[in-house]
Structures are given as structure tokens and as C-alpha cells.
Amino acid sequence: MSNIENKTIICQDGYSLAANFYKAEIETDKLPVLLCPATGIIKEFYQSFALWLCKQGYDVLCFDFRGIGQSLHGKLKDSTASIQDWGQLDIPAAIDMLLTLTQKDQVILVGHSAGGQLLGIVPNYQKVAKVLAVSGSSGHKKGLKGRTKILAPVMFKVIFPIARVIKGYGPTKAVGMGENLPKDVAKQWAEFCNKPGYIANAIGKTVFEDFHQDIHCPITAIWSSDDEIATEVNVKDLLRLYPNATTSMFELNPEKLGHKAIGHMLMFRKSHQDIWPLLEQHIAA
Template identity: 70%
Template sequence: MSQFEAMNITCKDGYRLSARFYAAQTKQHEHPVLICPATGITKQFYNSFANWLSEQGYDVLVFDFRGIGDSLHGPLSKSTASIVQWGQLDIPAAIDTLLQKTSAAQVILLGHSAGGQLLGIVPNYEKVAKVVAVSGSTGHVKGLKGRTKILAPLMFKGIFPIARYTLGYGPTHAIGMGENLPKDVAREWAQFCSKPGYVMNAIGKTVHTDFHHEIQAPITALWSSDDEIATRANVKDLLRLYPNASTAMIELKPTEYGHKGIGHMLMFKKSHQNLWPVIKQQLAV
């Protein structure tokens, strides 16, 4: 049975995020785990995995980024949330909340897709002992594969710009890509993936403090060979942004674990729970 404590996280600018805390059933690890979600994915998606991780002796916190799920306050079309705010305000507040809750000195940041791509703009990055980036990459459009390579340019250059003015948000739910997105999240997603380096494309524009070179916490990227977004090229593109960190790449092949596919999203699903020990192994600091 899933057991968690519903919590609120208050960010530096006063914005309130919705979160869940899963207390370790028998605490065995010094560092708690902060799960940072993928773009448009809510905290509920990680419930089974977070509960399992608490059974393995970890304190776990998972939250909704501003503008997503229970962290959306008011109409989506009125949301001013952005990916930059996720990195500069939401993740730092979540780190501090988890440390205060557990009295730990540092957290392990377990980021899914975008959740593992933003540490370079997180001001309290020194409170992160290690990063495990699941399906973590820059998502650069030229590095995409399969159906996504065709869909992404259409979404970024056509659907998002039009929907910004007609709907007031990015309509991703209808095409099976999570919750609909605040318009500035959609705009930045398109901007960041249009060139190599993801959030580096905002440095000097909307981001004026860059910590990528200061980060020395080890970073491990886990991705699947059938992932159309986190391809080998795009995973390498992410890890190169941290020249002073120890980095590692681990590619999972679905057939080796008895699956037809893993892709970008399935690593946290209960149907793929035989992959969870692989993730857990990488959490060791």
C-alpha cells in the first residue's frame, strides 16, 4: 500500500508547489532522494516507484513543477511558469524542503528527462551529492529518432506558436505527452531543444547565472536504446555541459530485461519494475 505525506513547498518567490514525502520504512541511507519530474508529468506518475524506493530505505520527495498538476493555481492560460523558474526556483526549494524534513546534508537528485537537465542553473547545487538522470539528455531536435524526430519540429514550430495565441498554453495532452503546458514552458522547450545544450541556450538571455562549470557532483545518465528523445547523441550533449563532474552513461536494452520497449517514459512504470534495482544501484554515493 502506498503511504505518503502530502506537503507544500514554498519557493523563494512565494509560489507554492504540491509535493509528496515518502518516509523510509527502515532508514538505511544517509542521503534522501529528490525525484524531479519530466516535462508535463505529475508526481502521481512516480507513486509506485517512490513507494518502492522508501521500502529500500530511502526518504523520498517528489513534487509537481509550477504550472503542472497540483502546482497549477488558476487557469492554465494565465500561468506564467517557465522551465527557467523550474531550475532557479522550484528545484532549489524542493532541495531545501527535503533537507529540512530529513536533517540530511545533501540530497540525491533523481531527475526524469527535464528534471535531470537543470542542475546547471540551480543556485544551491552544492546540496546535491549525486545526480541520476533517467532518460536524461538535451533533447536536441537533430539528435532525435523515429516518430519523435518528425513530430517535434511540427510541435515546436507549428503547434506551440499558434496555440500560444489561440489557446494560451501548449496542447501536449492530446498527443500523449503529459499535461498541457504553460505557454512559456512550451516556448522554452522548443527554444532549448532547437540547438545543442538545452538550457545553455538561455544563458545570457533569461538566465544570467551559470553553474555548470562549478558542479562536481557525479552525474549518471540512464537511458534506453529505444528512447527517441534521449538518444546516445543527446545524452552525450547533456553530460558535456558539466566538464568538472564525473559522468557516466548507462544504456539499457529492452530485450535484455524482457521488455518489448522502454522508451522515454516506462522506466518508472510498475510494468517495468525489474528495472528499478538498476536505478537504485546508481543512487549509491
Template identity: 70%
Template sequence: MSTFENVTITCTDGYSLSGRFYQSKQSTEQLPILICPATGITQGFYHNFSEWLSEQGFNVMVFDFRGIGQSLHGPLRESNASIQDWGQLDIPAAIDLLLNKTQQEKVTLLGHSAGGQLLGIVPNYDKVAQVISISGSTGHVKGLKGRTKRMAPVMFNLIFPVSSLIKGYGATNFLGMGENLPKNVAKQWAQFCSKPGYVINAIGKTIFDDYHSEIQCPITVYWSSDDEIATEANVKDLLRLYPNAQTDMIELSPQEHGHKAIGHMLMFKKSHQNLWSKITQTIQ
């Protein structure tokens, strides 16, 4: 028996997204949780975590961003999806559907990586009561560490331009970095990470509505000491964009929690379930 309901999210531009709704296993007054995925990561990746949240009394929804997974319609090379579409169109529509299904006024936005980095361009940001950002940062190339720091320039400056030209999309799958990306997503990812501030680099260029300074809801970032992308410097770079929000950053050490690694992706794995209650303890 399925533990979730398949849902269709219709954006204001008519684009439809695929999502899953996990109904709480108990009567609840908790705000519903919207899980916004990382770049190139599909909704199924968050299944075990979403199921667990529903068992804790939360209504949960997760979805695929346009151009990714089941929200890709047609050949990838023909997708015009962009990261700014994810923030300006996809997240707002997902918020509204979740509120409609639960008859609540606000959601808790639990974003993984890019999914927790875009609230500043979400027009209905006022419907978000709190942000829990997992491995959320600006991903600025100068703040990266280890293998990722060495690989990022090659990916951004060589692999993405060449694969977009030849194949019509940003090749990431062969690097073990999730789904291949729509060409505009790959292009913006490279642009946003080339300077501090991530999406702020598009303000006044392709994005003309900036809500960063208007956001006052609490924002908490959970990051791991062995994360090569969401490093301390890059997490701080993200939180500085919200000058009027109450922000906090909580570092997790793999060794302190009995793990060899946590990194950028492992917090949602069933093997790391002992971290889940820590993540949810700050939900208000």
C-alpha cells in the same frame, strides 16, 4: 492508508508547490532522494517507484513543477511558469524542504528527462551529492529519432505557437505527451531543443547565473536504446555541459531486460520494476 505525506513547498518568490514525502520504511543513513519530474508529468506518475524506494530504505520526495498538476494555481492560460523557473526556483526549494524534513546535508537528485537536465542553473547545486538522470538529454531536434524526430518540428513550430495564441497554453495532452503546458514552458522547450545544449541556450539572455562548470558531483544518465528523445547523441550533448563532474551514461536494452520497449517513459512503470534495482545500484 496513505503511504505518503502531502507537503507544500514554498519557493523564494512565494509560489507554492504540491509535493509528496515518502518516509523510509526502515531506519536509514542513506541520503534522501528528490525526484524531479519530466516536462508535463505529474507527481502521481512516480508513485509506485517512490513507494518502492521507501521500502528500500530511502526517504523520498516528489513534486509538481509550477504550472503543472497540483502546482497550477488558476487557469493554465494565466500561468507565467517557465522551465528556467523550474531550475532556478522550484528545484532549489524542493531540495531545501527535503533536507529540512530529513535533517540531512545533501540529497540525491533523481531527475526524469527535464528534471535531470537543470542542475546547471540550480543555485544550491552544492546540496546535491549525486544526480541520477533517467532519460536525461538535451533533446536537440537533430539528435532525435523515429516518430519523435518527425513530430518535434510540427510541435515546436506549429502546434505550440498556434495553441499558445488561441488557447493561451502549449497543447501537448492531445499528443499523449503529458499535461498541457504553460505558454512560456512550451516556448522555452522549443527554444532549448532547437540547438545543442538545451538550457545553455538561455545563458546570458534570460538566465544570468550559470553553475555548469562549478558542479563536481557524479552524474549518471540511464537511457534506453529505443528512446527517441534521449538518444546517445543527445545524452552526450547533456553531459558535455558539466566539464568538471564525473559523468557516466548507462544504456539499457529492452530485450536484455525482458521488455518489448522502455523508451522515454516506461522505466518508472510497475511493469518495468526489474529495472529499478539497476537504477539504484549506482546511488552512493
């Protein structure tokens, strides 16, 4: 497709990330959109949504976090990627790349799950005009529900520790949760979801720059009522980390929207494209 360009993002530590840049089909003065993926989800998952945003007049950049998809260099077991790297190095570099490509001053960050949970450790957070955290929450284990409430403790306490020793990575493909994860990503995911606050659990331990208090941009969390991870209580747990930002919550109801399910992932599928105008309303607001 002619309006998709392959890009390479170079992070501050020299690590390279694979990205796709989607050029708007019409000229507008809208701010560009940075699509930040969920844990273990590759950039191609968001392509249909990104192309739709292009038709609405947005330039869009989507990338693979280090250790995931085309941003994995070498064997997965040798990857040293961590979730804090995603927030401190990958997202900042992606922001700067998008601003260079579009010659704008700020971006709109549309983050899916983990992609919308890390702004508080992003050093160039001032370049973000607003955040749309889709399925964004702290993922705290006590706030989970359904099958995930049962699966998560087994994955975090049994599967990940054993696989770290035997395989050298987190085998999330086996449980249908995206690409297999670098071992430290899997470890931190388990640690961050073990207590309220997600990335806040790393502050003062492995993360020493905390910008949560400094962030004032609007943050809107959108989640579905049938999401077993981003439940209402876990969404609130994420938003409380930004006491000086203007935060809001918007719930998607599958039945009211004519779908059997939306959950944690389906709002980005073409089968659910009737939801995209709702997302865009919050992007444009």
C-alpha cells in the same frame, strides 16, 4: 498509505508547489532522494517507484513543477511558469524542503528527462551529492529519432505558436506528451531543443547565473536504446555541459531486459519494476 505525506513547498518568490513525501520504511543512513519530474508529468506518475525506494530505506520527495498538476494555480492560460523557473526556483526549494524534513546535509537528485537537465542553473547545487538523470539529454532536435523526429518540428514550429495565440498554452495532451503546458514552458522547450545544449541556450539571455562549470558531483545518465528523445548523441550533449563533474552513461536495452519497449517513460511503470534495482544500484553507488 501511511508513509505518504502531502507537503507544500514555498519557493523563494512565494510560489507554492504541491509535493508528496515518502518516509523510508526502514532506518538507514542513506541520503534522501529528490524525484524531479519530466516536462508535463505529474508527481503521481512516480508514486510506485517512490514507494519502492522507501522499502529500500530512502526518504523520497516528489513534487509538481509550477504550472503542472496540483502546482497549477488558476487557469493554465494565465500561468507565467517557465522552464528556467523550474531550475532556479522550484528545484532549489524542493531540495531545501527535503533537507528540512530529513535533517540531512545533501540529497540525491533523481531527475526524469527535464528534471535531470537543470542542475546547472540551480543556485544551491552544492546540496546535491549526486545526480541520476533518467532519460536525461539535451533533447536536441537533430539527435531525435523515430516518430518523435517527425513530430517535434511540427509541435515546436506549428502547434505551439498557433496554440499560444488561440489557447494560451501548449497542448501536449493531444499528442500524448503529458499535461498541457504553460505557454512559456512550451516556448522555451522548443527554443532549448532547437540547438544543442538545452538550458545552456538561455544563459546570458533569460538566465544570468550559470553553475555548470562549478558542479563536481557525480552525474549518471541512464537511457534506453529505444528512446526517441534521449538518444545516445543527445545524452552526450547534456553531459558535456558539466566539464568538471564525474559523468557516466548507462544504456538500458529492452530486449536484454525482457521488455518489448522502455522508451522515454516506461522505466517508472510498475510493469517495468524489474528495472528499478538497476536504477537503485546507481543511486547507491
